[in-house]
Amino acid sequence: MTDHDISLTVNGTDHDLTVESRTLLVHAIRDQLGYTGTNVGCESSTCGACTVHVDGDAVKSCTMLAVQADGTEVDTVEGLAEGGEFHPIQTGFQEEHGLQCGYCTPGMMMTATDFLESNPDPSREEIREGLEGNLCRCTGYQNIVNAVENAAESMSSGAV
């Protein structure tokens, strides 16, 4: 198995690491770098619990090789809050009870933040479409839709 030396920036911190060709990005993030907020829920690229941002785009990190992330900026749930302040999506999830066991939550929030970038004022139906790639077994989605609406509102009111 060939090893590769790669460099990537995770949540603003530069990391150099050695990975095998086959190492999945999710395992590089979790096992090698210790960002365990990103989770694994399946092996068929269905559940989205592993969603992170790679150069700003929401990506299922179980379906990308770590070596493909060489030179990229990766953002995970651990990087959402800035300077001790929650990101509006985090506040939204807590305010609206958008999580229970918390296992899908990091991936769900990473998908939602990317989605809100492209659609800052979505309808409920659009939010549901935007989150279709993320499975949740606890919430029945309704409060997650509320959480994303909540975040959209506070993000737009915060914008000048």
Next chain:
Amino acid sequence: CGHGRGGMGEEVKRKEDQRFITGRGNYVDDIKKPGMLHCELVRSPHAHARIENIDKSRALDVDGVVAVLTAEDLLEYDLATMPTLMADTQDVLVNDKVKFQSQEVAAVIATDRYTAKDGAQKVVVDYDVLDPVVDPYDALEDDAPLIRDDIEGQEDNHCLDWETGDREATDRVFDECEVTVKEDMLYQRLHPAPIETCGAVGDYDPGKDKLTVHMTSQAPHIHRTLFAQVSGIPEHKIRIVSPDVGGGFGNKVPIYPGYVVAAAASYVLERPVKWMEERSENIQSTGFARDYHMTGELAATKEGKIRAVRTDVLANHGAYNAVAQPSNFPAGFFNIFTGSYDVETAYGSLTAAYTNTAPGGVAYRCSFRVTEAVYLIERMVKVLADELDMDPAEIRRKNFIQPEQFPYESPTGWNYDSGDYEGALDLALEMADYDHYREEQQRRIDEDADKLLGIGISSFTEIVGAGPGKTCDIAGVEMFDSADIRVHPTGKATVRVGVQTQGQGHETTFAQIVAEELGMNVDDIVVEHGDTDTDPYGLGTYGSRSTPVAGAAAAVAARKVREKAKSIAANELEAAEEDVTWDRQSGEFHVAGAPERSIGITEIAAGAYMNHPSSEEPGLEAVDYYDPPEMTYPFGSYIVVVEVDRETGEVAFEKFVAVDDCGNRINPMVIEGQIHGGLAQGIGTAMLEQVTFDDNGNVTGGDFMNYLLPTSMEIPEFETGYTVTPSPHHPIGAKGVGESPTVGSPPAIVNAVVDAMKHGGITHVEMPMTPDVVWEKLDEAGLAIDPADQ
């Protein structure tokens, strides 16, 4: 209720969220220990086969593989088999014959998870393939292959028989009755599929001679006891820790071979060993749900008064009888099947069969087979209503147990605590705009519309909170639960409980119970659970039992603390104890007639440690182990309106109303979330989910590509409502609720789809009601629009 301190009834935001929304939860696979190894299980590709030989040598040659364990290695420690909760024996690693596809055959232990997988690929197992049998009817045929040749005297695939009620009286009513209806229905095999799969980190410390196992466990104390019984390691030298659990849904109640292997491997290798299964392993080998083939019958008068219920069930228990339920209840609480109705008599019989499929049966918000029971009765009431051409709401009203009949003893022996069924139904009908949709339904029929409308009702009664120690036990341990409250000198408190949250919000809601009872602020209380070294012994969280049992224990323990606090308050206030009264509103004690002379928990706690009365011990704490006198019986009425596309068979939800009554409500926000999640699982059940097998015993619905979980797109907006009928025997009048939505909603959904086609003579549609299944029924009823004819 609600004094702004975060007590009973307040929508307190969850304490748990802080760590989960920042990625700081601690789930099993997040755990990393020095020297930790990884375990990958080698699983059987066959459903039924003799193992002729296992060759480890090529696996051991893989760089980084530390060990390969087989049954032979475990036999040395007497760990090759383990007892199930139903007194059967299950293989940990198979010695002689595999009995279902994906069964555990060998374990490869390596330095990382990738290498462990490489090693697993290189274990060569020679199989002599036998004929499998996956269908329970086929399994009971005379010429069926014998699955359990390991059980002495077992000559066929018959697992057990069970019956309930009065057979003769029931048969008599059926013989003399004016109207009888009968329907066969399958509650298909499902899987709870929590998004986090099962896993464990075994860590035997030879220096302390102590085994620590972090595991995805809904019942860590019981698991400790079972580990002790199986391994011979004494219980005080075993510590089970259930950390954050990414959903359980009943999947994490049983002990699985992977847990035992991780613990055994750490014992043998004296290094921590992590086992974390993948999704397909989870669905294919861990506890499934349902798989009841049911025949339902009702006997009634022409006016729709139900007189008797009769049922016969064939249950598929898989290759081992490993159903996770109280020992004395081989069919769980299925005999709640007379439901919300006052009937003269009832009888039920059940046969269970072994098949070449994974073991399980009780899981996925079933409350010990109440899902099946409620499905049976609520489907049958709809069948009867259609037979008599009666409105399904009216026929329920006519048969409901009335509020004044509680406590009500059912014909199968359950003692329902309280209820007002008509109240819940009336509210649901109003919320659903029932009359409007009935008219709309007829209009579409009259106009030969492309999309039919159907309205389904389910008025269910749950039974949760197992249970009274005189009848309910798990592996012999009575089904009590516990709480331990310690108030610290500065007036803050640590509460430890014997239950184990998997997302249901216990860290918040148990603090609310204690806050209410002690006049504390909810933020001044921390709730801990899941560590058998520190928490009081409890039976765990499943069967919606946390609130009924441990919730009761928390209130009773808090009242014990309050009793002592009263004595301290009297000492501090320099008043006689009988002159001191507790004011729930202010959360303080005061001298009778002099409310200005009052004292709250902070001063009382200080007094307990710094100026304790001579009549009392110093300190301020209490423990309660609560043996519930009865179960709690929450109830609800759900109404579902669906649109059925006559061309495609697709079903769309027009309206989804759920009214629940779980007695006094601790945190309405958390209850609402439980309801939403449970309803989504009910929709998954009715519309999408099924574990299937082909004739060779291959699992054909064994991953997320084929076992379909609903996404945000399949789930409609829910409208929830509630009524409040407290449990009279519960210390705070609260009933369990977590499983009600999954118990109650599938029959409402099926009833709605049947209702849309009833004018075509359709009486039943099997789950999951995928478009092809529905289209076949439309076609059978002459209601389908064939695209080819357009």
